[in-house]
Amino acid sequence: MINGNKETIAQLANEGKRLDGRSLTEFRQPIEIETDISWTAEGSAKVRIGETVIMAGVKLSIEKPYNDTPNEGGIMINAELTPLSSEEYESGPPGMKSIELARVTDRGIREAKAIDMKKLCITPGEKAWFVIVDIITINDAGNLFDAAGLAVLTALKAARFPVVDPETGAIDYKQKTKVSLPLSKEPLPITVYKINGKLVVDPTNEEENASEARLTVASDSKGTISAMQKGGEDSLTIDEISEMVDLATEKSAFLREQINKVLKK
Amino acid sequence: MSSILVQDKSVVVPGEILAEGMDYLPGDNTYRENDKIYSKVLGLGYPAGRVIKVTPLAGPYVPKPGDKIIGKIIDIAFSGWRVNTSTAYSAMMNVKDATSRFIKKEEDLSKIMAIGDHVVVKITNVTSQNLIDLTMKEPGLYKISGGRLITIDSQKVPRVIGKKGSMISQIKEKTGCNITVGQNGVIWLKGSPEGELLAEKAIKLIEQRSHQEGLTDKIEKFLEENKVPLPERKSNGSDLKESEGNEYAEETEEGGQ
Numbered sequence: 114m115i116n117g118n119k120e121t122i123a124q125l126a127n128e129g130k131r132l133d134g135r136s137l138t139e140f141r142q143p144i145e146i147e148t149d150i151s152w153t154a155e156g157s158a159k160v161r162i163g164e165t166v167i168m169a170g171v172k173l174s175i176e177k178p179y180n181d182t183p184n185e186g187g188i189m190i191n192a193e194l195t196p197l198s199s200e201e202y203e204s205g206p207p208g209m210k211s212i213e214l215a216r217v218t219d220r221g222i223r224e225a226k227a228i229d230m231k232k233l234c235i236t237p238g239e240k241a242w243f244v245i246v247d248i249i250t251i252n253d254a255g256n257l258f259d260a261a262g263l264a265v266l267t268a269l270k271a272a273r274f275p276v277v278d279p280e281t282g283a284i285d286y287k288q289k290t291k292v293s294l295p296l297s298k299e300p301l302p303i304t305v306y307k308i309n310g311k312l313v314v315d316p317t318n319e320e321e322n323a324s325e326a327r328l329t330v331a332s333d334s335k336g337t338i339s340a341m342q343k344g345g346e347d348s349l350t351i352d353e354i355s356e357m358v359d360l361a362t363e364k365s366a367f368l369r370e371q372i373n374k375v376l377k378k
Numbered sequence: 379m380s381s382i383l384v385q386d387k388s389v390v391v392p393g394e395i396l397a398e399g400m401d402y403l404p405g406d407n408t409y410r411e412n413d414k415i416y417s418k419v420l421g422l423g424y425p426a427g428r429v430i431k432v433t434p435l436a437g438p439y440v441p442k443p444g445d446k447i448i449g450k451i452i453d454i455a456f457s458g459w460r461v462n463t464s465t466a467y468s469a470m471m472n473v474k475d476a477t478s479r480f481i482k483k484e485e486d487l488s489k490i491m492a493i494g495d496h497v498v499v500k501i502t503n504v505t506s507q508n509l510i511d512l513t514m515k516e517p518g519l520y521k522i523s524g525g526r527l528i529t530i531d532s533q534k535v536p537r538v539i540g541k542k543g544s545m546i547s548q549i550k551e552k553t554g555c556n557i558t559v560g561q562n563g564v565i566w567l568k569g570s571p572e573g574e575l576l577a578e579k580a581i582k583l584i585e586q587r588s589h590q591e592g593l594t595d596k597i598e599k600f601l602e603e604n605k606v607p608l609p610e611r612k613s614n615g616s617d618l619k620e621s622e623g624n625e626y627a628e629e630t631e632e633g634g635q
Contacts, residue, residue: 117494117496117522117527118526118527120523120524121524121525121526124524125571128571130571132526132574132575133575134571
């Protein structure tokens with residue numbers, strides 16, 4: 114792909130401008146969130162931020178708990194960067210980018226203790242619910258981290274337990290109960306990019322390529338930070354990090370509002 | 379006996395019968411089977427006299443000698459540069475085609491053009507093996523600096539330029555941008571940030587609505603509604619480039635049977 118706007122992006126960032134006319138801390142429009150897009154998943158969501166489109170699905174299954182946590186369930190998040198979403202991605206074993214995407218999203222939710230794992234336990238040491246989340250990219254036009262975080266949290270909130278036969282213990286995935294996941298917090302990751310020393314949110318692909326460093330901050334509705342991930346080659350100063358954290362908590366509140374708007378309907 | 383079954387500028391699908399009878403000839407993107415002419419692609423049908431041709435709605439760029447394109451330097455070889463042309467094949471630009479200056483034997487070629495630089499070049503030759511030769515030694519061919527590059531489908535390039543360059547000169551005028559359109563669908567814009575943004579939006583609008591009639595008027599309206607302050611400067615250098623755009627006007631594209 115021809116991609117030569119690096120210098121112009123850096124120059125414009127210095128003036129507080131961007132290629133597409135947004136301000137540095139403005140998200141792309143439209144932000145669309147759609148839930149229950151899949152019949153087979155217990156919870157699912159499709160999120161669009163500008164031209165970036167991403168889907169997340171939640172499956173629930175009963176497994177044997179891990180030996181070190183016999184009275185807890187578990188969560189697994191997996192991401193797939195499909196070849197249809199960008200010319201950069203190939204099918205095959207997951208690459209660095211998709212592993213990072215899955216791990217960053219996973220850590221934001223896991224370390225916030227958003228899901229009460231103890232409530233997922235059915236019989237200690239024998240049976241517990243496991244939450245399996247799959248992230249699938251439809252179109253990568255930049256800022257996959259935030260879009261994935263948004264899609265996963267929405268899918269978790271929309272998920273309903275399937276009906277379990279009390280005698281045989283078999284799960285009937287075709288019927289759903291009204292019980293939702295024990296979700297106590299709503300952590301959302303926001304990634305702040307540093308371009309020419311300026312802090313930018315919701316970058317396009319071109320802006321991602323032009324950035325020197327990035328910091329993903331996952332925070333819940335009270336502003337408690339649950340996870341952070343730094344990427345890119347350049348370093349960040351203490352002042353920059355605290356500025357990034359402030360910006361990220363502000364923007365995560367903005368995105369959380371968007372989810373609640375959709376789920377209230 | 380013979381009849382044309384397709385209306386001018388109507389959308390046709392692959393396998394659609396465009397004309398019956400031996401009085402008509404199959405043009406671009408069509409084929410004859412028995413006495414019928416069929417379309418090969420999804421596009422717009424153009425019956426022009428006895429020749430029926432179809433302009434595809436989308437498709438890859440096929441390099442042609444004489445085309446002005448925008449490419450990216452991807453490698454520096456022993457005596458020249460390898461250029462990504464946004465086609466399936468990369469091109470080679472020899473040192474003697476890049477500059478008229480004398481290049482010493484051990485001179486560092488990356489000082490002239492480095493990997494990652496973008497250049498406006500002209501295709502001089504395409505061999506049967508699809509090896510592409512480029513030149514930069516003509517007026518209007520240069521190395522790009524600043525501004526922004528956007529990519530559109532190469533099939534829409536004639537619409538972006540318009541009849542006799544009417545569309546592109548209108549955008550240039552209303553946005554105050556210098557615009558260079560490569561036949562491979564890469565477009566370079568340089569002006570004020572607001573002007574560049576408006577020009578980019580206008581070009582994307584053309585790409586979206588390229589199959590519609592009266593596009594020039596629609597774009598004029600769009601540009602009027604979203605006016606940007608024009609930088610005060612006398613048009614001197616840009617006139618040269620405008621006249622060059624005319625070469626690729628829609629009419630010449632269509633008349634090339």
